[in-house]
Amino acid sequence: MLHIVVCVKQVPDSREIRIDPKTNTLIRDGVPAIANFYDMHGLEEALRIKETLGAKVTVVCMGPPPAVKSLKQCISLGADEAVLITDRGFAGADTLATSYVLGLSIRKVAEVFGQVDIVFCGKQTLDGDTGQVGPGVACRLDLEQLTYVSKVEQIDVETGRITVNRLLEDGVEVVEAKLPVLITALKELNDVRRAPLPGMIRAARFQPTIWTTQDFPELDRSKIGLKGSPTIVAKTWVPESKQVSTEFVEGQTAEVIAGKLVAQLWKTELPVRFGW
Amino acid sequence: MVEESKKESSKQDEMPDWSEYRGVMIFIEQRAGEAKNVSWQLLGEGRKLADKLEVELIALVIGQSVDRLATDAIAYGADRVYLADAPELNEYRTRPYSRVALHVIREVKPEIVLFGATATGRDLAGAIATHLPTGLTADCTILDVEPHPSRLLLASRPAFSEKMLATILCKRYRPQMATARAGVFEAAPYDSARKGEVQKVSSLLSEEEIETRVLQFIEATDRFHLEEAEIIVAGGRGLGGPEPFKLLQELADALGGVVGASRAAVDAGWIGHAHQVGQTGYTVRPKLYIAIGISGAVQHLVGMQNSDCIIAINHDQDAPIFKVANYAIVGDLFQIVPALTQAVRAQRSAALSQQVPHEVVE
Ligand SMILES: Cc1cc2nc3c(=O)[nH]c(=O)nc-3n(C[C@H](O)[C@@H](O)[C@@H](O)COP(=O)(O)OP(=O)(O)OC[C@H]3O[C@@H](n4cnc5c(N)ncnc54)[C@H](O)[C@@H]3O)c2cc1C
Ligand SMILES: Cc1cc2nc3c(=O)[nH]c(=O)nc-3n(C[C@H](O)[C@H](O)[C@H](O)COP(=O)(O)OP(=O)(O)OC[C@H]3O[C@@H](n4cnc5c(N)ncnc54)[C@H](O)[C@@H]3O)c2cc1C
Numbered sequence: 141m142l143h144i145v146v147c148v149k150q151v152p153d154s155r156e157i158r159i160d161p162k163t164n165t166l167i168r169d170g171v172p173a174i175a176n177f178y179d180m181h182g183l184e185e186a187l188r189i190k191e192t193l194g195a196k197v198t199v200v201c202m203g204p205p206p207a208v209k210s211l212k213q214c215i216s217l218g219a220d221e222a223v224l225i226t227d228r229g230f231a232g233a234d235t236l237a238t239s240y241v242l243g244l245s246i247r248k249v250a251e252v253f254g255q256v257d258i259v260f261c262g263k264q265t266l267d268g269d270t271g272q273v274g275p276g277v278a279c280r281l282d283l284e285q286l287t288y289v290s291k292v293e294q295i296d297v298e299t300g301r302i303t304v305n306r307l308l309e310d311g312v313e314v315v316e317a318k319l320p321v322l323i324t325a326l327k328e329l330n331d332v333r334r335a336p337l338p339g340m341i342r343a344a345r346f347q348p349t350i351w352t353t354q355d356f357p358e359l360d361r362s363k364i365g366l367k368g369s370p371t372i373v374a375k376t377w378v379p380e381s382k383q384v385s386t387e388f389v390e391g392q393t394a395e396v397i398a399g400k401l402v403a404q405l406w407k408t409e410l411p412v413r414f415g416w
Numbered sequence: 417m418v419e420e421s422k423k424e425s426s427k428q429d430e431m432p433d434w435s436e437y438r439g440v441m442i443f444i445e446q447r448a449g450e451a452k453n454v455s456w457q458l459l460g461e462g463r464k465l466a467d468k469l470e471v472e473l474i475a476l477v478i479g480q481s482v483d484r485l486a487t488d489a490i491a492y493g494a495d496r497v498y499l500a501d502a503p504e505l506n507e508y509r510t511r512p513y514s515r516v517a518l519h520v521i522r523e524v525k526p527e528i529v530l531f532g533a534t535a536t537g538r539d540l541a542g543a544i545a546t547h548l549p550t551g552l553t554a555d556c557t558i559l560d561v562e563p564h565p566s567r568l569l570l571a572s573r574p575a576f577s578e579k580m581l582a583t584i585l586c587k588r589y590r591p592q593m594a595t596a597r598a599g600v601f602e603a604a605p606y607d608s609a610r611k612g613e614v615q616k617v618s619s620l621l622s623e624e625e626i627e628t629r630v631l632q633f634i635e636a637t638d639r640f641h642l643e644e645a646e647i648i649v650a651g652g653r654g655l656g657g658p659e660p661f662k663l664l665q666e667l668a669d670a671l672g673g674v675v676g677a678s679r680a681a682v683d684a685g686w687i688g689h690a691h692q693v694g695q696t697g698y699t700v701r702p703k704l705y706i707a708i709g710i711s712g713a714v715q716h717l718v719g720m721q722n723s724d725c726i727i728a729i730n731h732d733q734d735a736p737i738f739k740v741a742n743y744a745i746v747g748d749l750f751q752i753v754p755a756l757t758q759a760v761r762a763q764r765s766a767a768l769s770q771q772v773p774h775e776v777v778e
Contacts, residue, residue: 154576154577155577157576157577157579158579159579159580166576166579166580234551235542235545235552235554236545236546236549236550236551236552239546266577267576268554269554269555269575270552270554270555271538271542271554272538272541272542272545272552272554274542275510275538275539275541275542275543275546276542276543276545276546278510278543279542279543279546279547280546284510284511284627284628285510285539285543286628287535287538287539288535288539303631306535307535308534308535308536309534309535310447310635310636311633311634311635311636312633312634312636313630313632313633313634314630314631314632314633314634315628315629315630315631316628316629316631317627317628317629318627318628369551370549370550370551370586370587370588370589371551371552371553371584371585371586372584372585372586372587373582373583373584374570374583374584374585375582375583376575376580376581376582376583377580377581378579378580378581379580379581384726384739384740384741384742385742386738386739386741386742386743386744387742387743387744388744388745388746389743389744389745390746393755394747394748394751394752394754394755395755395758395759397745397747397752397755398752398755398756398758398759399759401727401743401745401756401759402756402759402760402763404743406763408725410703410704410725411767413703414646414647414671414672414703416671416672416760416763416764416767
């Protein structure tokens with residue numbers, strides 16, 4: 141049976157974050173923490189594979205203890221196992237340090253719950269928004285990486301080959317690769333289901349497996365958390381909107397206004413440039 | 417290992433000696449031998465960084481039958497090009513491309529490496545940075561460097577749904593890597609007189625060693641290149657439906673431009689996503705941008721505020737779009753837009769009938 145790991149990050153819903161206009165700082169109060177929505181498309185695809193081909197689905201999340209909420213949500217939808225990787229030492233990680241810990245965790249998942257065939261990540265998160273963790277984890281685990289996947293066309297369990305569509309800026313690429321692979325999920329991949337009642341009941345009682353730094357004997361402490369992160373956020377600021385002198389073009393009728401605007405435009409370099 | 421980590425922590429903030437690492441490298445992304453514009457834009461920006469650091473600008477070209485791109489890279493500002501040309505590099509695949517790129521980066525030791533923040537650029541940069549390992553800043557919209565001796569790359573990127581900007585540094589590792597957004601930076605003019613050196617590098621994996629196959633590429637048909645348009649006439653929720661986009665198309669035709677849209681119009685299904693300007697659409701910097709029935713949410717502004725000339729048409733005089741507009745018209749778009757189309761047509765035919773063509777006037 142296939143074993144699929146889904147990486148899920150719990151994130152503040154950055155769409156809800158506001159900037160305090162007086163202090164230019166983030167207002168985080170009342171901003172809900174949610175399971176990153178691209179990751180839920182990854183989970184949904186894993187569950188569909190489980191339903192059609194048979195698979196075990198394990199969800200992995202690195203984050204503080206409240207992230208159990210997102211793991212329970214995954215269980216309610218149909219995931220079989222859930223692991224929370226949590227420790228003060230992991231805090232402040234950038235994508236390099238995150239992929240290191242997720243790589244180790246998925247190795248351990250393979251030892252504990254069985255060999256892994258497919259890893260799903262989201263295309264990117266709502267908060268860090270880098271899209272770098274997927275390729276990073278693939279690299280750590282030496283998996284083929286299939287990013288920006290909009291459709292899983294086929295999985296041939298016999299030959300261990302998978303065919304997917306990748307949605308790129310200029311078109312769709314159909315790619316075939318050999319399992320094990322890492323896939324990063326787009327929202328085009330599927331529509332995420334709602335949790336069925338039995339799933340919700342299971343989730344309510346479910347206790348995820350919890351691993352801390354203690355559970356990884358081979359862990360190199362110089363590679364985790366803030367210390368293991370090459371990138372640092374030096375400063376954040378609210379960009380000032382471009383200062384332009386706006387000229388209001390006015391008139392009694394639309395024709396007058398249009399005429400005035402065109403007269404202005406013809407004083408610029410645009411007509412020469414475009415041969416108007 | 418323990419020794420090393422102790423050393424690391426004691427000089428956390430001190431900069432190690434990076435004098436071996438010099439130069440700014442740009443990955444030239446292409447498909448079927450045609451470069452993506454973002455590559456030339458990054459060469460334009462990379463040239464400025466390299467000049468400030470007084471180092472070479474280096475291009476990395478990977479593909480099949482792509483030697484022309486090496487010549488183009490020099491014309492766009494590169495001093496030196498590393499060129500890997502082989503059949504197994506015809507299509508982008510992570511492993512063969514990252515093997516070549518890693519090899520070149522390890523040999524050449526650039527202090528900065530930049531990629532377009534495209535699907536391919538992010539896929540490749542993410543793999544390379546983890547292998548090296550080094551820091552990778554995502555999706556930058558502002559790039560700068562501190563002068564010698566720190567030589568730090570100041571990589572700034574939008575954060576929290578574009579509400580803020582964050583400057584990200586990589587002090588303890590080299591090279592400093594970043595992906596940068598298409599449409600934000602400007603390419604230098606093509607100069608075929610520029611001289612540079614091309615160095616061939618070989619592909620490192622044979623086809624048999626590569627497990628991934630690209631079976632097919634289906635080019636998007638509705639995809640016209642919004643980022644490349646020099647005149648964009650964009651519509652938003654104020655249009656109220658798909659029909660009024662015809663009015664915008666007429667104005668665009670009269671000016672020789674294309675039609676763009678806000679996300680609200682795209683989400684409503686009035687026009688395709690290929691037309692969307694903004695954070696989750698395209699970043700554009702045309703010579704002329706006309707925003708019609710668009711309020712000017714930050715997520716829209718980030719995609720168009722670098723346009724050379726902005727005209728906004730909106731019946732709400734307090735609409736934020738007016739803050740970035742050079743010309744503002746407060747009024748009903750259904751009256752203004754047709755009148756404007758008429759006025760443009762009239763002016764153009766008047767110009768045509770004049771004896772002296774514009775080109776000669778200059
Ligand atoms: C404003 C800001 C800017 C930042 N810029 C950078 C930067 O340029 N470079 C950099 O290296 N770091 C950066 N970081 C740090 C980075 O965001 C980290 O938080 C990192 O832990 C995760 O990266 P991400 O959120 O971008 O994930 P992405 O790479 O966008 O995530 C892709 C997928 O990986 C999986 N995943 C990611 N994190 C986890 C997790 N903790 N548990 C389980 N699955 C996970 C999910 O499936 C997710 O969908 C930045 C942080 C902030 C706040
Ligand atoms: C994470 C995230 C990403 C986003 N990405 C994008 C993006 O890429 N691009 C984008 O555009 N948005 C994006 N948005 C959405 C953005 O916040 C706004 O909701 C959107 O830009 C609003 O579109 P609009 O200006 O067309 O609509 P509205 O804000 O509804 O504005 C319509 C305007 O039309 C004017 N109007 C109405 N009728 C007339 C008339 N008859 N004549 C003249 N004026 C009229 C109104 O006065 C109003 O100003 C994003 C949001 C989030 C949270």
